[in-house]
Amino acid sequence: MIEDVAQPMQTFFVPQMEQLGLRELEARHGSLSTIDAEVGEGILWAFSLAEDCLYTYNKVQVQSDINFIEFPENSICLSYMSRDSVLQIPCGLIAKRRWSDKNLVSFRMDGTPMECRIVQGEQCCAHSLVMLPSFFDRMEGLTDVERQQLFDFLSAADRTDLPSEIAPLFAQLVPALSLRASGNLYCAAKVNEILAAVVDATFSKAEGEEPSLAEDALIAQEAKHIIDRRFAEKLTTTQIAHELFVGRTYLCEAFHREFAMGLGEYIRERRMEEAALLLANTRGTISQIAHAVGYAHASSFVDAFGRHFGVSPARYRKGEGRWEEK
Template identity: 30%
Template sequence: MTRCALQAGALYESTSITYTPECLDRLRKAFPGDFDDVDEAMRSFDPASAPAEMLSVLRSFTPARAALPGAAAYFHAKALEAIAALSMRPGPAAPKARREDRELVEQAEAVMSARLSERLTAESIAGELFVSRSRLCEAFRRVRGSGVAETLRKERMDAACRLLSAGGAHIADVARAVGYARSSSFDEAFRREFGCFPAQWRQDAV
């Protein structure tokens, strides 16, 4: 929430983006692991310290741009850009970890390592460990200083690099081995992580 004093008779403009639960569910399905912690990021979001990328997106929502051809597609892409910026924004400094937090995180990471080919999420891992999703996310913030989704994504990308370096396996097989049902989703996640697609990375690494 942002508070400001308004003057009577003056005109003000503001821009906001609303994401429905259905929209977030579609993002999680399209990009496994990338948006698992977005709900928590929204709850802890401070408008006073909004990322520069998000402010740039909001400024692009102008009446003039809305009148141009392709405006709907343009604004849809910008809305995705804004939520991606929020998801990647570093959280506050991690509070001191407790022993039970460390044990929970180690158990969760063991699940990730053992079953990386499955479509794991923060929700599914928490359920398997008989804790709430918010409890698991809080433990990761305390112990790792990062979210569950970020840790899972790093595990997937590290495993993908090992498989790509070994050579021989098709990109689609590597994608499935690290939990991506579609090669296109894996390609895009890999590109966001390393700045190039898996095939190019393997070619440069060999």
């Protein structure tokens, strides 16, 4: 409930609740509310991790345009949000650039009221971590100079180098946690992971170091990991992009830069590798093997296998086209 959220942090979400007509629900951790069906559909969860640190998740779609005002205190906001949510941020707080379907942003709010507008049909979704200046003052293990560097790093309006590994961490912080007994512990642990990654990024930049992997390389590696584990599913590039909260075109370009091959090509290669092993080492039928490596129809599998190896699966099983080990 609202009273469970630290009072200094209530100004970051209670005005939204009131202006959008959100109805509060029972929750074990923080404040959980939903929008009235006549207005649209959506949910807002606010959970304070300290007197000066708040996590919020909101996902809202309205049936008609709505204007509202936010009343933020002087603070830093670190967010993982949809394009429509980014476009609500007033000019000057973040630099203009081409936004993806999902974006990592950070900016400083100076306490000035912010006029916002949700347009009918827009998909507004944001995971946000809001921190007052006192939160940085209390961070253990950092010197005063390092705390200031961290604050400045997150304040920059043109920040484009936030560590990409925090995106999937944000994505795991969902409203269902407000109902779980362990939800507060889980949320605190993920926020600490997010902060640790940001601290590392801050001081690698301050020391003039290049990050070990560029953001697109990290995304490509995550996509490869998904394929390696789940190539037997009906994976598509669009689905993988959605799971990684990036645009399909961006993902395909990043993957090609990292691995010098197309993402779809890699999916097919992994499936063919597994199919070859199954043909050589099991007695499964062609149809069974096709389904085992992600093909709904045996005919599609046979065509793909033939293009890849130059022989049919049946002939491959008999020994044709195999790499002869010596």
